[in-house]
Amino acid sequence: VQRRVSLSPFCKCGHVSRQTSSKQDDNLCFYTLAPVLSCHANPKLSNFDFPFKVPQICRLILGAVMSEPKTPTPVPAGDTYKGWVFKWTNYIKGYQRRWFVLSNGLLSYYRTQAEMGHTCRGTINLATATITVDDACNFVISNGGAQTYHLKASCEVERQRWITALELAKAKAARMQAESGKTNKHKNTEVQSALRTLGSKVEDLSTCNDLISKHGSALQRSLSELDSLRLTGEAGDKIRQVTERATLFRITSNAMINACRDFLALAQAHSKRWQKALQAERDQRVRLEETLEQLAKQHNHLERAFRGAAQANATADNKSSAGPGKGEASDEDDDNEFFDAMEEAPEFITVPADPQFHKSESPSQELVPLKKRRTRIADKPNYSLNLWSIMKNCIGKELSKIPMPVNFNEPISMLQRLSEDLEYHELLDKASKCQSSLEQMCYVAAFSVSSYSTTVHRTGKPFNPLLGETYELDRRRESGYRSLCEQVSHHPPAAAHHAISDRGWTLRQEITVASKFRGKYLSIMPLGTIHAIFEKGNNHYTWKKVTTTVHNIIVGKLWIDQSGEIDVVNHTTGDRCHLKFAPYSYFSRDVARKVTGVVMDKDGKAHYVLSGTWDEKMEFSRVMQSSRGGENGTEGKQKTVYQTLKAREVWRRNPLPEGAESMYYFTDLALTLNEPEEGVAPTDSRRRPDQRLMEDGRWDEANSEKQRLEEKQRIARREREREAASQRTSSQSEDSAPHENYQALWFERCEDRITGEQVHIYKGGYWEAKDRGSFEGCPDIF
Known part of the structure; x- marks a missing residue:
């Protein structure tokens, strides 16, 4: 038969x-x-x-050969797979028969077939599920803990059919999920179809390979048992078991071979076609990029020409007005706001009218182009010097009192390093636009963290500024702000900094650096308060800096760490943000350089949570609900749990320029700080000769020049002490000891009304002197 x-x-x-x-x-x-x-x-x-x-x-x-009418088997119907499977319910009822339906990557079950139209008992998405086999008839499907189905088929063959269908459906669901997440789709439908077909074949191969591995292991176990048996009555049963498994293994192997042949045929048929299509797409992309670049250049040229004409017209119109008013400022503000409009899409776009409708009385006036800043400096020479031979006798001393050669410096001064705090001034620009003071606090807090990102690779020591040394950073045309620093004290070394922006914020600080060398590491403790004031809302923020530690001074590679806590306080509203810089620990499981913070109002209610790292990025999340922890016996206080919305990135570090490792790891801004510039004060750090020689790679000459400048500073200090002593003698006052009697040129010493500290605040006059081209009264320090 x-x-x-x-x-x-x-x-x-x-x-x-x-x-x-x-x-x-x-x-x-x-x-x-x-x-x-x-x-x-x-x-x-x-x-x-x-x-x-x-x-x-x-x-x-x-x-495939025969089927028992009493045992229901799964019924395939297209992409749908249905059948009865026993599902574990609980320890009382045990396994119960349920109707399972596999469709579109979802496995659902019902008590009866009639429930399919109205009541689904549960569903698992196979794209993220795991499928495991317990024994001959049992298998488990789980999606990671939330849902787990313990299933049992009526026989091993039926279980295998379900496993095969589930794994194929899982592979297909995973492919569909990956494809749905892609935003860039290929236009060539033929190539896309072929890729889907090949992908399906590859998944079939993977599935068959898994089946072969499972059956092969079972076959090996059965053969091992067969070898250990003697020729007794149970030999026949074992032989039949081995034969069944060998047959299943062989059929699966044949299926894999057929899939391999189909895959090979498809690959050979479409290989050349794909190569041609890919090359055509690459050529088209190159042409589009070139076209886009040309359009961008033309757009920039037209925009500059139009803005120049508009500025000329505005200047002509303002000449007939009563005096300088909002007209001039609005042109400048519009110029500055243009860059911000690129970051946040406006609700509407305003298009200027045709220039022919404007009266032009000075057509010869043109817009002065922005200065092109440099992008490279001379590479750092490879000079070797034993740091221990210099610092072994300086343990416990102030860093400012240690005679350090330029070999351990970087070619910028501490005043320029202080100006680098404005690397991410855009955060203050965005903060000035915030309607909510609590959201504004998030940007201010992120700004306080961003200043440390430039130090992650910067192991070089900046030059100690000479007393009376200044540094200006005029970025008003590019970024809308001006910055001025002055060294106002030598012992202890203190620098005053003042920056003001046309976009509605002011930043000022006076930093005194205390440093100690501890043998294996160097601790730098900045002392002083930083102030940020915003015109909108008159919000006044203050905070202090954390401790910087330089590790591996003696042995190993130098590396920088920041640790400590910062309290950013809004003295206008009472809002507060507590930031914690976690110190590096070898045993910690947290990410390195981690920073966390919570923004609270004056009542102590949390509104935002900040998290990130001081060298990479910061994010903030809106707090929807918080649960405060109380005393928990001997275990101390419990941690407060905040329920937050999805995190938003508030700041990310800019990438370093190409070749930064040979240029002291300077950022794009740092590369321009010591660039020579006309019109700066004679005390500006750009004019410092030893620093300029070091930047040019002439370190021996730089060391000699550094010694000359330091000796010149000592002579000037002794002269000031003699003058102070003679004044004290003439006034016949013995209550006060001799002092330097030095007064800063652009900053005046007074009491801060917020903190009560004695600080130096900018008194004005510098930028006016620069406009006049006359810096009278500047000391001769170089």
């Missing part, structure tokens, strides 16, 4: 021959697999008869 049975998708021969034994035993039949195996070129097994009992052969080859 011959029966033809379809073995798809595992075998394409599609038939099995059935021969009844001579004993005519209804419970024992012989099924020869010769037609199946011979078509797959297996000469050893092509004419071998395998004895099986009828119930066993019914479950063989995924139910």
Whole structure:
């Protein structure tokens, strides 16, 4: 008797021959697999008869030969797979029969088939689920803990059919999920279709490979058991078990071979076509990039020309007005606001009218282009010097009192390093636009963190400024702000800084650096308060800097760490942000250089949570609900839990320029700080000769010049002390000791009305002197 049975998708021969034994035993039949195996070129097994009992052969080859009417089997219908499976419910009821439906990468179950129309008992997305096999009939599906199905099939073959269908559906769901997340789609539909087909074949290969591995392991275990048996009565059962597993293993291997052949054929057919299509796409992208670059240049040229004409017209109109008013300022503000409009899309766009409607009385006036800043300095020479030979006798001393050669410096002064705090001035620009003082606090706090990002690789020591040394940073045309620093004290070294922006904020600070060398590391403690004042809302913020530590002074590679706590306080509203810089710890599991903070109002209610690192980025999240922890016995206080919305990035570090490692790891801004510039004061750090020589790589000359300047400063200090002593003698006052009697030129000493500290505040006059081109009264320090 011959029966033809379809073995798809595992075998394409599609038939099995059935021969009844001579004993005519209804419970024992012989099924020869010769037609199946011979078509797959297996000469050893092509004419071998395998004895099986009828119930066993019914479950063989995924139910392909025969099926029992009493055992319901899964029913494939297109991409949908349905069938009865036993599901574990609880320890009282145990496994219960449920109707499972696999469709579109989702596995759902119901109590009965009738429930499919109205009540779903549960669903698992296979794209993120894991499928594991417990034993012959049991398997588990889990999506990571929230949902776990412990399932049991009626037989091993049925379980295998479900496993195969589930893994194929999972692979397809994962592919569809990955494709849906892509935003850039290919325009070539033919290539896209071929890629999907190949991807499907690759997933089929992966699935079949997993099946082969599972069946191969089971076969090896069975063979091992067979070898250990003696020729007893149970030998027949073991032989049949080995035969069943060998058959399943062989069918799966054939399926993998067929999938490999299909994959190879598709790859060969479409390889050349893909190469041509890819090259065409690359050529088109290059052409589009070139076109876009040309359009950008033309747009920039037209924009500059229009803005120049508009400025000329505005100047002509303002000449007829009563005096300088809001007209001049508005032109400048519009010029500055243009760059901010690129960051946040406005609700509407205003287009200027045609220039022909404006009266032009000075057509020859043109807009002066912005100065092109330099992008490179001379590479750092490779001079070796033993740091320990210099610092071994200086343990415990102030860093400012240690005679350090320029070999350990970087070619900028401390005043220029202080000006680098404005690297991310855009944060203050955005803060000045905030409607909420609490949101404004987030930007101010991020700004206080951003100033440390420039120090992560900067192990060089900046030059100690000479008394009376100044540094100006005029970025009014590019960024809308002006900055001035002056060294107002030498012992202790103190620098005053004042920056003002046309975009509504002012930044001022006086920093005194206290430093100690501890043998293995160097601690730098900035003392002083930083103030940020905003015109809008008149919000006044203050904070202090954290401690900077330079590690591996003696042995190893130098590295920088920032640690401590900062309290950013809004003295107008009472808002406060507490920031914590976690020190580096080898045993900590947290990310390195971590910074966390909480923004609270005057009542102590949390509104925002900040998190990030001081060398990379900061994010802030709106707090929706918080639960305060109380005393918990001997374990101390519990941590407060904040429920927040999705985090928003408030600041990210700019990438370093190319070749920064050979240029002292300077940022783009730092590379321009010591660039020569006309019109600066004679005391400006750009004019300092030893610093200029070092930047040019002439370190020996720089060291000699540094010694000359330091000796000149000592002579000037002794002269001031003599003058102070003579004044004290003439006034016949013995209550006060001799002092330097030095007064800063551009800053005046007074009491800060916010902190009560004695500080130096900018008194004005510098920028007016620069406009006149006359810096009278500047000391000769160089």
